[in-house]
Amino acid sequence: MKHVDAIIVGGGPAGLAAAIELRRKGIDDILILEREKKPGGILRQCIHDGFGLTRFGETLSGPEYAARFVREAESLEIPCLTDTTVLEITPDRHVFASSSEHGMMEFEAGAIILAMGCRERTRGAISIPGTRPAGVYTAGVAQAYINLKNKMVGRRVIILGSGDIGMIMARRMTLEGAEVLGVFEVQPYASGLPRNVEQCLNDYNIPLSLSHTVTDIRGTDRLESVVISEVDDHMQPIPGTEKEYECDTLVLSVGLIPENELTWMAGAEKDPGTSGPAVDENYQTTVPGIFAAGNVLHVHDLVDFVSLEAEALADSAARFITQGSLPESKLAVRGGELVGGLTPSRISGESDVTVSFRVRRPLRDCTVEIRQGETVLKRRKMAKALPAEMIQIKLAADKLNTTDDLEVTVSC
Amino acid sequence: MLREFTCIMCPQGCDISVELEGKTIKGISGNKCPKGEAYVTQEIENPMRNIATSVLVDGGDLPLASVRLSGVIPKDRIFDVMAEIRKVEVPAPVHEGDVVIADVLGLGVDVIVTKDVEAA
Numbered sequence: 001m002k003h004v005d006a007i008i009v010g011g012g013p014a015g016l017a018a019a020i021e022l023r024r025k026g027i028d029d030i031l032i033l034e035r036e037k038k039p040g041g042i043l044r045q046c047i048h049d050g051f052g053l054t055r056f057g058e059t060l061s062g063p064e065y066a067a068r069f070v071r072e073a074e075s076l077e078i079p080c081l082t083d084t085t086v087l088e089i090t091p092d093r094h095v096f097a098s099s100s101e102h103g104m105m106e107f108e109a110g111a112i113i114l115a116m117g118c119r120e121r122t123r124g125a126i127s128i129p130g131t132r133p134a135g136v137y138t139a140g141v142a143q144a145y146i147n148l149k150n151k152m153v154g155r156r157v158i159i160l161g162s163g164d165i166g167m168i169m170a171r172r173m174t175l176e177g178a179e180v181l182g183v184f185e186v187q188p189y190a191s192g193l194p195r196n197v198e199q200c201l202n203d204y205n206i207p208l209s210l211s212h213t214v215t216d217i218r219g220t221d222r223l224e225s226v227v228i229s230e231v232d233d234h235m236q237p238i239p240g241t242e243k244e245y246e247c248d249t250l251v252l253s254v255g256l257i258p259e260n261e262l263t264w265m266a267g268a269e270k271d272p273g274t275s276g277p278a279v280d281e282n283y284q285t286t287v288p289g290i291f292a293a294g295n296v297l298h299v300h301d302l303v304d305f306v307s308l309e310a311e312a313l314a315d316s317a318a319r320f321i322t323q324g325s326l327p328e329s330k331l332a333v334r335g336g337e338l339v340g341g342l343t344p345s346r347i348s349g350e351s352d353v354t355v356s357f358r359v360r361r362p363l364r365d366c367t368v369e370i371r372q373g374e375t376v377l378k379r380r381k382m383a384k385a386l387p388a389e390m391i392q393i394k395l396a397a398d399k400l401n402t403t404d405d406l407e408v409t410v411s412c
Numbered sequence: 413m414l415r416e417f418t419c420i421m422c423p424q425g426c427d428i429s430v431e432l433e434g435k436t437i438k439g440i441s442g443n444k445c446p447k448g449e450a451y452v453t454q455e456i457e458n459p460m461r462n463i464a465t466s467v468l469v470d471g472g473d474l475p476l477a478s479v480r481l482s483g484v485i486p487k488d489r490i491f492d493v494m495a496e497i498r499k500v501e502v503p504a505p506v507h508e509g510d511v512v513i514a515d516v517l518g519l520g521v522d523v524i525v526t527k528d529v530e531a532a
Binding site: 044048049067148149172176197199203 | 425
């Protein structure tokens, strides 16, 4: 069994940024374990541009954004085992992994960085009734077929869900000659960014229908049609509104879930608000020495914030590796009713904190307030707040006390 | 005439309201930065977009190399440019920044590779 100071599970944007920053902080003994054949994560198939505006001050395609980190990691000679699957992580920081080349491997880690990202919700996750023909894909799978494998998924396409990947695939398939009949969203508002409604749907005259969902899938071998219904205020289909659309492809863009099987195996507690692990301001889970950042922690809107979060994580992981522990975080972080996906879940009150969350529904002219007891630490007025956008607010250590829980509220 | 725009220059996606007289902007509000006004001006005169797609690679470790344009093109030329890009097959290896079509259709922009594909 080999000891490694820092094992990073996942070589996507979070893992690569954490590895590079750890090395810069003086941690030499690092190992990245990556399931795919090449590092870069999901960015390898996100060939559209728009990445990097915050992190690099310019707009890049996904592969270009990833390559900046891959090349940096290579120039720093950070080892990365690809084609390697992590099978188990134990609470005492043993990591079991396997690959065809090396067989079973066991490592003992000074710190473990969880950077596994997220996965897509599937047809099963939202229980769409109907038959089970070919031609039903999640948006990311369709994207991988088209952008990595040169396989066109279909010609007449319906998209369920207005997540960013779904809208980006609507444009991508249109450019490749498919007819995208429409994007249907169960909520009364688009779940992706407004710019993608504009540049991916409106630019190509693809209709977006809000408060609609798929209520039947028809076809034996290949998808033949789907039935779309309007939904009421409680997102229940309204009888009599059914409309059948002939199509050979249904693309689902119905949400992302942090991929945390290994996290739970290691004994880390879940944060019910994010579906990711509960962490403190150091991105440390409830298991000492196991850290999480990026989409495995909470689903981000922009990769730039994934990179920045992983770099912040590296700072605390490096301190843990050199000091053996971090100050305990005993104060709870709580969100009001309009606050969703709030992280971290607890803080010490002794160091800087970045609070991340999303509003639960689109709001106008609202005020975000962060309080400890009676003290208002931050108040931010927002003309517009959308669930599609992650809100991040930094709090400096010298403003915090070490006795009161942190409350995050949004009011209109 | 009042026209509403959603700015696509960055992920903030500002809602911009513009008071127009013909093609002249008489008033603008909602944009948080100067890029918004530049975007709206362009949208009124001649909407421009970048596109991303892929080219076939012969003998590479991947079948495709992703590409984008070095700059924006008129929105109504997108499908013409797609047709040009679809004709291209390049031999491996290709590297980020390689030009696969220079000055595509005389529009003044190049089609450039955004992903390294090595020879298999």
